[in-house]
Amino acid sequence: MSGRRRFLLDTNAVVSLLAGNRELADLLEAAEYVGISIISYLEFLAFDGLSEADRACFARFCERVAIVPLSHDDSGMIELALDLRRHRRLKLPDAIIGATALSQNALLVTNDSHFSGIDLLAVQGC
Numbered sequence: 001m002s003g004r005r006r007f008l009l010d011t012n013a014v015v016s017l018l019a020g021n022r023e024l025a026d027l028l029e030a031a032e033y034v035g036i037s038i039i040s041y042l043e044f045l046a047f048d049g050l051s052e053a054d055r056a057c058f059a060r061f062c063e064r065v066a067i068v069p070l071s072h073d074d075s076g077m078i079e080l081a082l083d084l085r086r087h088r089r090l091k092l093p094d095a096i097i098g099a100t101a102l103s104q105n106a107l108l109v110t111n112d113s114h115f116s117g118i119d120l121l122a123v124q125g126c
Contacts (some may be wrong), residue, residue, distance in 0.1 A: 002075065004107055005026060005030075005031050005032060005033075005107060006031065006032055006033040006034075006104060006106040006107065006109050007027075007033065007034050007035070007106055007107050007108075007124075008034075008035050008036065008037065008068070008097070008101040008106040008107070008109070009034065009035070009036050009040065009065070009102055009108050009109050009110075009126075010040060010097055010102055010108060010109060010111075010112060011039075011040040011043040011044055011097075012109055012110060012111045012112065012117075012126070013109040013111070013126040014040055014044055014061070015044070015056075016126050017061075017126075018057055018058065018061060019055075021126060022112035024109070024126050027109075028040060031111035033066065033104070033106060034065045034066070035065055035067065035068050035100075035104055036050035036062075036067055036068070037068050037070075037096060038064075038065075038067060038068060038069050038070055038101040039093045039096045039097050039100075040097060041062070041067050043093065043101070044058055045058070049105075052117070058065055064086050066104075067105075068100050068104060070096060070100075074103070075109060076103060077099050077102075077103040078091055078099075078104050079087075080098070080099035080103060081095045081096045081098070082095070083099075084098045084099055084118070087119055088116045089113075090115075094112065094114065094115070098111075098118065098121055099116060101121060101122075102120060102121060106122075107122040107123070107124050108122065108123045108124070109123075109124050109125075109126050110123060110124075110125070110126065111125055111126055117123065
């Protein structure tokens with residue numbers, strides 16, 4: 001991998017970025033890859049009280065990042081998610097987000113402390 005970094009944003013990082021977190025925007029500006037899990041995509045759209053402006057902003061954001069699906073034929077990511085769920089006691093959505101970061105060889109950007117301490121997972125706060 002070159003000097004450019006790969007990032008996967010947790011749902012709270014997406015919210016922070018769209019709320020104007022300039023430090024996070026600067027970090028991602030020079031990234032080789034920025035993605036979100038399909039779980040984060042769904043979690044964001046499920047928030048109560050989203051305005052049409054919020055939805056439009058999120059749609060523009062989604063045009064600029066990779067949205068990583070969960071596919072039944074991606075046994076590696078499924079096994080990673082199940083391992084994180086069983087052995088790290090993560091809730092299933094978080095286990096899928098963590099497994100997505102691992103499968104994309106990306107640093108997970110999150111404010112959720114329960115991801116810290118997972119040896120395989122590189123995490124950065126936002």
